[in-house]
Amino acid sequence: MSDADTGFLRTLPKAELHLHLEGTLEPELMFQLAERNGLELPYSDVDALRSAYEFGNLQDFLDLYYQGAGVLQTEQDFYDLTWAYLERCAADGVVHVEPFFDPQTHTARSIPMSTQFKGITRALSDGQEKLGISSRLILCFLRHLSEEDAFTTLQQAMPWRKHLVAVGLDSGEKGNPPEKFQRVFDEVHRLGLGIVAHAGEEGPAEYIWQALNLLKVQRVDHGVRCVEDPALVQKLIDDQIPLTVCPLSNTRLKVFDDMAEHNIMQLLEQGMCVTINSDDPAYFGGYLLQNYIAVRDALGMNEAQAIQLARNSISASFLSEDEKAPHLQALDRLS
Numbered sequence: 001m002s003d004a005d006t007g008f009l010r011t012l013p014k015a016e017l018h019l020h021l022e023g024t025l026e027p028e029l030m031f032q033l034a035e036r037n038g039l040e041l042p043y044s045d046v047d048a049l050r051s052a053y054e055f056g057n058l059q060d061f062l063d064l065y066y067q068g069a070g071v072l073q074t075e076q077d078f079y080d081l082t083w084a085y086l087e088r089c090a091a092d093g094v095v096h097v098e099p100f101f102d103p104q105t106h107t108a109r110s111i112p113m114s115t116q117f118k119g120i121t122r123a124l125s126d127g128q129e130k131l132g133i134s135s136r137l138i139l140c141f142l143r144h145l146s147e148e149d150a151f152t153t154l155q156q157a158m159p160w161r162k163h164l165v166a167v168g169l170d171s172g173e174k175g176n177p178p179e180k181f182q183r184v185f186d187e188v189h190r191l192g193l194g195i196v197a198h199a200g201e202e203g204p205a206e207y208i209w210q211a212l213n214l215l216k217v218q219r220v221d222h223g224v225r226c227v228e229d230p231a232l233v234q235k236l237i238d239d240q241i242p243l244t245v246c247p248l249s250n251t252r253l254k255v256f257d258d259m260a261e262h263n264i265m266q267l268l269e270q271g272m273c274v275t276i277n278s279d280d281p282a283y284f285g286g287y288l289l290q291n292y293i294a295v296r297d298a299l300g301m302n303e304a305q306a307i308q309l310a311r312n313s314i315s316a317s318f319l320s321e322d323e324k325a326p327h328l329q330a331l332d333r334l335s
């Protein structure tokens with residue numbers, strides 16, 4: 001039995017570091033935006049759409065996720081999406097967020113970069129002002145597309161450079177290793193932006209090595225397959241490279257058959273800087289608090305471990321040390 005009750009988990013000051021804004025598109029909002037934009041969805045109603053959320057693997061999910069994102073057309077759509085997510089964060093006790101967005105999903109449909117940035121950043125700014133939630137935005141390249149396309153995307157984002165803290169790499173991992181994007185991440189580095197990448201979700205431990213050594217990532221998104229290489233596990237511990245782990249996502253996408261088999265608590269106990277995140281909560285059945293609850297219920301996470309996971313999320317963020325301090329002090333008071 002665990003001693004971390006839900007109220008306690010809610011009051012923990014937590015940061016969310018692995019969250020795709022397009023993955024917060026709830027079926028209700030998807031239908032609302034489709035109607036507002038005069039689009040037809042290939043589902044009769046919200047229930048029919050939700051019942052399609054059965055995924056055998058990452059690609060099954062991505063096919064639906066990219067299709068769903070097609071309803072996002074106007075600045076207000078991006079605002080509404082982001083604002084709805086921030087309201088969920090407020091309810092879950094999330095104090096800081098570093099969301100991802102996938103601009104190529106939208107520019108490919110002729111939705112300008114400016115439309116995306118304006119809607120998202122206006123909501124993030126309201127989130128700070130009205131909800132007290134701080135944020136830093138991360139642009140992700142889609143790894144199933146070419147490196148040339150990523151270069152074009154980076155160029156298009158330059159007028160919005162000051163709104164970005166980092167650039168990431170997502171989408172289908174298998175067959176799209178980090179090395180495919182080494183040159184564009186060299187450029188990201190030259191621009192002084194942070195770097196993160198999905199690696200070791202479905203892909204092998206070798207992709208995590210590449211993310212570290214070739215892309216020079218500051219955090220690894222997912223990374224749970226690191227356990228297949230003991231030397232890699234040791235490196236992640238020694239260098240305290242944060243892993244942004246997404247428990248509900250991993251079970252819904254069959255990275256682990258069952259939450260009871262998830263390795264997050266083993267990684268934590270080995271001394272790795274692991275964090276809990278929700279990835280694509282509208283598709284995987286829960287926002288950040290729900291992920292903490294799922295880990296508690298299946299893996300017996302206790303209060304001290306929950307505090308450590310929350311502490312890791314603040315430490316691993318792109319906030320300055322001064323900005324982290326009040327959250328870390330609040331966590332110390334709970335210890």
Ligand SMILES: Nc1ncnc2[nH]cnc12
Nearest residue numbers: 020170171172198279280
């Ligand atoms: N879990 C995930 N892995 C890779 N790309 C994604 N895009 C949205 N969610 C993702």
Ligand SMILES: [Zn+2]
Nearest residue numbers: 020170198279
């Ligand atoms: Zn992800």
